[in-house]
Amino acid sequence: MPLWPKDTLTTGRSPRVLFVWGANYLNQAKGFLDVYQTLWPKLDLIVDLNFRMDTTALYADVVLPATSWFEMWNLNTTDLHSYIIPFTPVIPPQFGSRSDWQIWQGLADALANTGVVFQDSLPDGTTITRDYATLGTDFRTLNTDGQDLSDDKDACQFLLDSSVETNGLTMDGIAEQPARLLETSEEWTSDLLPNQAYYGFQRMTEHLKPLHTLTGRQQFYIDHDWYLSDFREELPVYKPPVDADLYPLRWITPHGRWSIHSTYRDLKFQLRMQRGRPIVYLSPSEAQARGLLDNDPVEVLNDHGSLVAHLCVSPRLPAGMALMYHGWESYMLKNNLDDTSGFKNGWQGPCTIRIKPTQLVGGYAQLKFRLNYWGPTGNQKDTRVQVVKYAGTLP
Amino acid sequence: MAKITGQVQMLFDLNKCLGCQTCTSACKTAWTDKDQGQEYMYWNNVETVPGRGYPKGWQTMGGGFKACTNQVDLSAPLPSINRDYGAPWEYNYDEVLTTEGGDATVGMLVPAPRPDAPNDYSSNWDEDVGAGAHPDAYYFYLPRICNHCSKPACVAACPRKAVYKREEDGIVLIDQDRCRGYRYCIKGCPYKKIYWNPIVKKSQKCIFCYPRLENEDPENPLAKNFCVTQCVGRIRWVAYAEDTTSNLYKLVNVWRVGLRLHPEFGTEPNTFYIPPLSPRVTNGTAPRIPTDLLAEMFGDNCSQTFEQRKARVEEVFAILEQERAKVAAGGTSELVDILTSYSESDRIQL
Ligand code: SF4
Numbered sequence: 001m002p003l004w005p006k007d008t009l010t011t012g013r014s015p016r017v018l019f020v021w022g023a024n025y026l027n028q029a030k031g032f033l034d035v036y037q038t039l040w041p042k043l044d045l046i047v048d049l050n051f052r053m054d055t056t057a058l059y060a061d062v063v064l065p066a067t068s069w070f071e072m073w074n075l076n077t078t079d080l081h082s083y084i085i086p087f088t089p090v091i092p093p094q095f096g097s098r099s100d101w102q103i104w105q106g107l108a109d110a111l112a113n114t115g116v117v118f119q120d121s122l123p124d125g126t127t128i129t130r131d132y133a134t135l136g137t138d139f140r141t142l143n144t145d146g147q148d149l150s151d152d153k154d155a156c157q158f159l160l161d162s163s164v165e166t167n168g169l170t171m172d173g174i175a176e177q178p179a180r181l182l183e184t185s186e187e188w189t190s191d192l193l194p195n196q197a198y199y200g201f202q203r204m205t206e207h208l209k210p211l212h213t214l215t216g217r218q219q220f221y222i223d224h225d226w227y228l229s230d231f232r233e234e235l236p237v238y239k240p241p242v243d244a245d246l247y248p249l250r251w252i253t254p255h256g257r258w259s260i261h262s263t264y265r266d267l268k269f270q271l272r273m274q275r276g277r278p279i280v281y282l283s284p285s286e287a288q289a290r291g292l293l294d295n296d297p298v299e300v301l302n303d304h305g306s307l308v309a310h311l312c313v314s315p316r317l318p319a320g321m322a323l324m325y326h327g328w329e330s331y332m333l334k335n336n337l338d339d340t341s342g343f344k345n346g347w348q349g350p351c352t353i354r355i356k357p358t359q360l361v362g363g364y365a366q367l368k369f370r371l372n373y374w375g376p377t378g379n380q381k382d383t384r385v386q387v388v389k390y391a392g393t394l395p
Numbered sequence: 396m397a398k399i400t401g402q403v404q405m406l407f408d409l410n411k412c413l414g415c416q417t418c419t420s421a422c423k424t425a426w427t428d429k430d431q432g433q434e435y436m437y438w439n440n441v442e443t444v445p446g447r448g449y450p451k452g453w454q455t456m457g458g459g460f461k462a463c464t465n466q467v468d469l470s471a472p473l474p475s476i477n478r479d480y481g482a483p484w485e486y487n488y489d490e491v492l493t494t495e496g497g498d499a500t501v502g503m504l505v506p507a508p509r510p511d512a513p514n515d516y517s518s519n520w521d522e523d524v525g526a527g528a529h530p531d532a533y534y535f536y537l538p539r540i541c542n543h544c545s546k547p548a549c550v551a552a553c554p555r556k557a558v559y560k561r562e563e564d565g566i567v568l569i570d571q572d573r574c575r576g577y578r579y580c581i582k583g584c585p586y587k588k589i590y591w592n593p594i595v596k597k598s599q600k601c602i603f604c605y606p607r608l609e610n611e612d613p614e615n616p617l618a619k620n621f622c623v624t625q626c627v628g629r630i631r632w633v634a635y636a637e638d639t640t641s642n643l644y645k646l647v648n649v650w651r652v653g654l655r656l657h658p659e660f661g662t663e664p665n666t667f668y669i670p671p672l673s674p675r676v677t678n679g680t681a682p683r684i685p686t687d688l689l690a691e692m693f694g695d696n697c698s699q700t701f702e703q704r705k706a707r708v709e710e711v712f713a714i715l716e717q718e719r720a721k722v723a724a725g726g727t728s729e730l731v732d733i734l735t736s737y738s739e740s741d742r743i744q745l
Contacts, residue, residue, distance in 0.1 A: 053492040053493075053494075058492070058494065058499060257413065257414070257415050266486075266488075266504060268484070268485070268486055268488075269420060269423065269424075269428075271484065271486070271506065272481075272483055272484055272517060272518070273416050273419065273517070273518060273519045273522075274517070274519060274522065275510060275517060275520060275522075276484045276506035276510050276517060277505070277506055277510075283529060295510070295511075295513070295515070312524065313524070314523060314524045314525060314532070315524075315525055315526060315527055315528050315529055315532040316523070316524075316525050316529060316532040316534070317529060318529045318530070319529070329504070331491050331492075331499075331502060331503055331504050332503070332504050333503070334503060394505075395501075395502070395503045395505060
């Protein structure tokens with residue numbers, strides 16, 4: 001996986017500006033407290049482009065108010081289905097907010113006004129000149145022949161025109177009626193089959209197109225050295241939890257159906273249909289062993305952090321597990337980040353990221369770094385915690 | 396009561412409900428989020444079974460007609476808003492999220508009133524708790540609206556004739572001008588689907604989205620009940636009882652897989668439920684959701700015995716399993732086609 005700028009870890013260079021866009025980074029980062037205690041002090045400027053006040057926005061220097069889905073033209077899609085989804089402005093931007101496209105454009109113009117020119121070197125060693133003076137125009141015209149894309153809808157149309165999947169569709173057309181992609185390019189694993197939902201790997205099963213694996217087939221066996229001798233994982237294998245955080249309960253934080261990650265987590269209408277505040281689940285036997293009753297305030301803790309929530313006792317849980325659906329805002333848990341009593345909160349407080357060495361393997365057939373497909377991920381499944389009755393007072 | 400010339404009906408396939416509450420939110424934001432006094436009301440709610448439900452313990456609270464007679468049971472106590480329906484919490488968003496150019500003044504978002512007392516409750520407090528023991532613990536989701544019953548106990552209970560059943564479609568409504576807030580209807584309704592608005596001091600309830608039925612949008616004729624159009628699981632069918640070509644009619648009368656919720660209450664509900672199948676228990680053949688529990692809840696009419704109801708639940712399961720097996724073996728089944736129908740026009744037939 002590329003680490004950029006080069007030698008970051010050895011030269012003492014450190015990040016200065018954090019620009020968060022389309023994420024609630026601070027709240028959702030594993031190792032929550034580490035991020036806040038080690039990264040935040042290094043930063044001169046934290047900018048958050050956001051349509052709501054969330055934990056990250058509360059701890060940013062500047063919040064750029066963005067439009068939500070129904071105040072702008074925009075596009076959305078994924079490679080898991082075959083539709084392209086338009087966002088349309090049902091209402092005009094509220095309270096001075098701007099669409100993401102307009103905000104980025106404004107930033108490009110502001111940088112252009114600085115007139116900064118400098119030399120930059122690319123990873124491959126070539127040197128190029130960066131001239132900010134043209135940034136605003138470059139942004140608006142992209143690499144078109146001077147076509148003006150300053151308008152959100154025009155920019156969306158440009159995207160449609162530029163992809164083989166969507167060249168031929170119009171923004172007005174897809175706003176009027178849902179439209180499938182017109183074609184799938186080489187990168188997709190399936191053709192578009194009329195009257196059939198899109199599913200993966202149809203080209204492999206029906207046209208016998210080889211997979212990008214060493215054998216060209218589905219492959220469970222990996223004969224890379226690290227897998228073979230260093231970690232003995234050449235075939236899928238069960239391994240017990242790593243020998244750290246020797247606490248009794250596995251900590252499980254699945255996606256919930258009450259939010260999309262942290263979005264809507266703090267919404268009154270949603271909370272009224274739950275228990276009104278963060279809850280953590282234990283089985284009846286684990287609750288009983290700790291003398292805990294349903295709706296008791298409890299502290300979930302390990303060496304990395306702790307949080308206070310209320311207990312929900314449910315027989316659907318196995319013994320040995322503590323479960324909390326994810327995405328609670330830090331301000332929904334006890335105190336705020338700056339609490340000096342040593343209390344560490346944030347729903348990700350107990351989680352750290354442990355890099356799994358085999359996921360660092362690259363350049364070997366299908367094991368090749370590709371964002372969201374292969375690379376080191378947040379392996380937090382070995383996290384273990386204790387749950388105890390919370391003795392303090394809650395606000 | 397005047398003769399009903401048409402009757403709306405709704406059917407829910409409990410095998411498909413995700414408990415996502417999209418229906419509840421659609422109903423809430425359409426009908427009960429503007430007027431004061433309605434905050435706690437969910438004309439459509441979805442509760443976890445087993446569980447105490449909404450309001451707490453409604454299944455044993457009383458109301459309805461005694462033993463298939465015409466005598467309304469008015470002995471039930473009136474549920475309390477905070478204790479039984481659940482307090483509609485408000486939150487200190489302004490203190491926590493408004494920073495006034497600096498730090499927010501308060502660090503924690505808390506519900507008010509705080510749900511700390513042992514009896515505190517909310518409309519969905521028992522969500523996902525369930526019963527049994529791991530790995531055979533079980534629960535399912537039960538969406539509920541007013542059943543727009545053919546023999547409405549609320550209508551029978553009202554001394555003012557403020558609650559009435561419309562002749563043209565059987566929708567049960569409360570005339571807000573006639574209502575004096577006596578609340579006999581709330582005692583009389585065994586499903587506790589009428590709510591007291593303490594601000595306007597009148598009773599209010601699910602209106603089956605009748606304004607959407609009456610003012611059909613020619614561009615969008617399927618834009619009917621919000622809880623149906625928004626249902627993510629596509630678990631709901633609506634139709635007039637008289638329309639023998641509808642899919643709802645076929646499910647209830649031809650395939651006979653739709654059962655009534657607590658028919659022993661004697662009100663002849665116009666909502667039907669397909670009971671939930673469940674996996675077998677570990678090391679056994681019994682379904683994880685005990686059939687006894689389902690037979691206590693579902694049946695066809697007020698005079699069936701428990702054994703007859705249990706036999707009906709088992710019969711429904713047998714039909715579902717048989718038709719599923721046909722499709723799994725490469726065959727076709729009208730029942731499975733209807734249950735998995737994709738397009739709104741196959742489910743919204745009003
Ligand atoms: S929207 Fe449909 S699937 Fe979701 S809870 Fe309501 S009835 Fe169930």
